Amino acid sequence: MNALPAFYPIVDSADWVGRLAPLGIRLLQLRIKERPPAQVRREVRAALAVCRARQVQLVVNDHWQIALDEGADFIHLGQQDLPDADLKAIRARGVRLGISTHDHAELDHALACDPDYVALGPIYPTTLKAMPWAPQGLPRIAEWKRRVGRLPLVAIGGITLECAAGCFDAGADSVAVVSDVTRHPEPAIRVADWVALTGARG
Numbered sequence: 001m002n003a004l005p006a007f008y009p010i011v012d013s014a015d016w017v018g019r020l021a022p023l024g025i026r027l028l029q030l031r032i033k034e035r036p037p038a039q040v041r042r043e044v045r046a047a048l049a050v051c052r053a054r055q056v057q058l059v060v061n062d063h064w065q066i067a068l069d070e071g072a073d074f075i076h077l078g079q080q081d082l083p084d085a086d087l088k089a090i091r092a093r094g095v096r097l098g099i100s101t102h103d104h105a106e107l108d109h110a111l112a113c114d115p116d117y118v119a120l121g122p123i124y125p126t127t128l129k130a131m132p133w134a135p136q137g138l139p140r141i142a143e144w145k146r147r148v149g150r151l152p153l154v155a156i157g158g159i160t161l162e163c164a165a166g167c168f169d170a171g172a173d174s175v176a177v178v179s180d181v182t183r184h185p186e187p188a189i190r191v192a193d194w195v196a197l198t199g200a201r202g
């Protein structure tokens, strides 16, 4: 089972990928919402070109067919994305798969899909999107880690540099963050602090 880098930033454009990829990170998610497919494809292609030049692995959220066509490293799918996704095609192409979970039924479903990582969220309140789930809290990370065993566990939702250690201590292998980087007044400095914090973890 491949280890996952401990710091997992998520951004919404190739422009952001270009800003973050040179800063020492090893994994990035491109999460684009409500754009025409042709624009998503252009963004994915541009992001992949930057990531390949910098030895950064790119995760494409939602748009699994474009991710396959363009040669992304990972695809991330939520439970609503799974019914339409061709998991066999994803596997056949050797693209790795991450799946979101928010409760036990979703975790059962995710594990049945044989993913390469499972994400649990929202750990803390998030302002990025409306979520029907209450914050999961740290004990839930420990519970999820007991269930997933050696499968990498990603914690997401409201995570900041200051609270990341609690997530790792509870059992998260990786923490995914949006606002803590993209809404920070100095994103490059924030990323440097994240890389310093997580570098030893891989």
Ligand SMILES: Cc1ncc(COP(=O)(O)OP(=O)(O)O)c(N)n1
Binding pocket: 029, 031, 061, 062, 076, 077, 078, 079, 080, 081, 098, 099, 100, 119, 120, 121, 129, 154, 156, 176
């Ligand atoms: C690492 C990671 N975890 C969870 C999500 C959320 O995926 P999903 O539930 O499909 O919601 P959207 O991000 O598509 O709004 C994620 N993208 N990445």
Ligand SMILES: Cc1nc(C(=O)O)sc1CCOP(=O)(O)O
Binding pocket: 100, 101, 120, 121, 122, 123, 125, 126, 127, 128, 129, 131, 156, 157, 158, 159, 176, 177, 178, 179, 180
């Ligand atoms: C996109 C997303 N998915 C979540 C989940 O729980 O599945 S929480 C989340 C938002 C993460 O953004 P921030 O780091 O700004 O809180």
Ligand SMILES: [Mg+2]
Binding pocket: 061, 062, 076, 077, 078, 081
């Ligand atoms: Mg999704």
